[in-house]
Amino acid sequence: MGKTIVFALLLLGGLLAPMVVYPVFMMKLLCFALFACAFNLLIGYTGLLSFGHAAFLGGAGYTAGYVLRDLGWSPEWGILSGTLFGALMAGLMGSLAIRRQGIYFTMITLALSQMLYFLFLQAPFTGGEDGLQGIPRGALFGVLDLKNDLSMYYVVLAIFVFGFWLIHRTIHSPFGQVLSAIKENEPRAVSLGYDVNRYKLLAFVLSGALAGMAGATKVLVLGFETLTDVHWSMSGLVVLMTLVGGLGTVIGPILGAFFITILENKMGEMGAMLQSMTGIEWFASLGESVTIVTGLIFVICVLLFRRGIVGELLHRLPQKGNP
Numbered sequence: 001m002g003k004t005i006v007f008a009l010l011l012l013g014g015l016l017a018p019m020v021v022y023p024v025f026m027m028k029l030l031c032f033a034l035f036a037c038a039f040n041l042l043i044g045y046t047g048l049l050s051f052g053h054a055a056f057l058g059g060a061g062y063t064a065g066y067v068l069r070d071l072g073w074s075p076e077w078g079i080l081s082g083t084l085f086g087a088l089m090a091g092l093m094g095s096l097a098i099r100r101q102g103i104y105f106t107m108i109t110l111a112l113s114q115m116l117y118f119l120f121l122q123a124p125f126t127g128g129e130d131g132l133q134g135i136p137r138g139a140l141f142g143v144l145d146l147k148n149d150l151s152m153y154y155v156v157l158a159i160f161v162f163g164f165w166l167i168h169r170t171i172h173s174p175f176g177q178v179l180s181a182i183k184e185n186e187p188r189a190v191s192l193g194y195d196v197n198r199y200k201l202l203a204f205v206l207s208g209a210l211a212g213m214a215g216a217t218k219v220l221v222l223g224f225e226t227l228t229d230v231h232w233s234m235s236g237l238v239v240l241m242t243l244v245g246g247l248g249t250v251i252g253p254i255l256g257a258f259f260i261t262i263l264e265n266k267m268g269e270m271g272a273m274l275q276s277m278t279g280i281e282w283f284a285s286l287g288e289s290v291t292i293v294t295g296l297i298f299v300i301c302v303l304l305f306r307r308g309i310v311g312e313l314l315h316r317l318p319q320k321g322n323p
Contacts, residue, residue, distance in 0.1 A: 006251070014157050023149040024221065025265070030160040031218040032261050036241040036253035037167050038210035043239075044248035045171050046203045047183030049106045051235045052093060052113030053211050056086040058230025059116055060212030061219040065132040066125055068220070075138045075146055079159070079216045086212015087205050089116070094204035098197050110232060117230050131226035135219055152221060159217050163210050168250055170206065179203055240298050246308030255309055260294065 017026050035057055042048050060082030068078040097108040120126045127133065137146035146152045170176050178199055181189045190196050219225045228234065237260065245256025305312045 010251070010254075011161065014161075018150055018153045023153040027153055027156045027221045028218065028265075029258050029261055030156050031214045031221065032238075032241070033254045033257040034160050034163045034217070035211050035214040036238055036245065036257040037164060037250075038207045038214065039238045040242045040247065040249075040253040041167050041170065041210070042203055042207040043242065044253075045176060045183065046179045046200060047186075048098075048200060048204065049239075050097075050109045050204070050207075051106045051232065051239070052097075052109030052111075053207075053238055054230050054232060054234035055089055055093065055113040055116045056208040056211035057215035057218075057234060057238075058120070058225070058227070059089055060086045060215035061225040061229050062120055062126055062132060063212075064216035065135045065219045065225045068138065069132065069135045070125065074142065075140050075220055078138075078220060079213065082216020082219070083209050083213040086215065087209035089212075090205045090208020091201070094201045094208070098200045098204065110235070113230075113235060114232060117227065117232070120230055121227060126225075129227065131224055132219075133224050135223045135225070137220055137223070146220070156217055156221060159213065163213060164250075164254075166206075167210065171250070175199070175202075237294075240294060240301075242308075243306075244297060244301050244308055246310030246312075246314075249308070249310040249314065252308050252310035259309075260297075263293065263297075 014030075035053070038056075039050070039053050042050055042053075063085040064078040064082035067073040067081050068075070073081070093109060093112045096112065097105050100108060121128060137152060139145050140155060144151055144155070146155065171179070178189065178194055181192075182194070182196055182199060186196055215229060218229075238257075241256040241260045242253045243256070244259055245254065246252025301308065307315055
């Protein structure tokens, strides 16, 4: 009952958010929140640390951008193509990576992701360092004009709710229980007769597909795609989002994604405000020190609250379920 109330309040907040926050910024937050939730499905519930999830986010963005701008497809097909790219790339990457465990798995995903980065850097259809520009939003199903930010926002919210529901349903299904068993004690799961590699691969593909959906939605919102989304630093950023919010919790990655994204986008404004209030010139340069601040947050998170924001709250205020 408690989780239902929390989810209902979050949904209500999402419905009312564009009334008080710039819709485009809220859409960006939702895209990164879905990306973090997809990553958390893999690391939080399967125990696999992928350092190549940027390949799914950025690759899906390039795919969706290409079919929307150059092929003239409608938005629903753009999102579907990006999701499909994420699933196919995850299937290819996962089939190679799951043969190894621990740091070896992580390094294989990183290496494959960087190979894709250099491919997009040199491919003629990606625009190289300039990226894809001028990607149209179009009309959803030929009816709903997505040029209107408010209409676009509620479409993005619906996509996020669907992704969140799918993840929540997955982790509370028998399939999700097997994933948890693999995370807790893989040899025992093998001894019980489960095909561990198949379950890992399915989880990897589902996570990649949802990350691809987030990337395709993001490019539809912003109208451009750059190499930033496919660079390894984006994979590190989603790790930070998940750790700060709460690894292995359903809501934690959402809070972590919101916190880190707001920090990255509003650091300059906060610095200017502090500088005007205190007269200290150093605060004006905060916008250029985002990586330092996020690195400091990561260190503090690891040293002081490894469970993350939601994880610490659950630990200090025990309750049934895991919101």
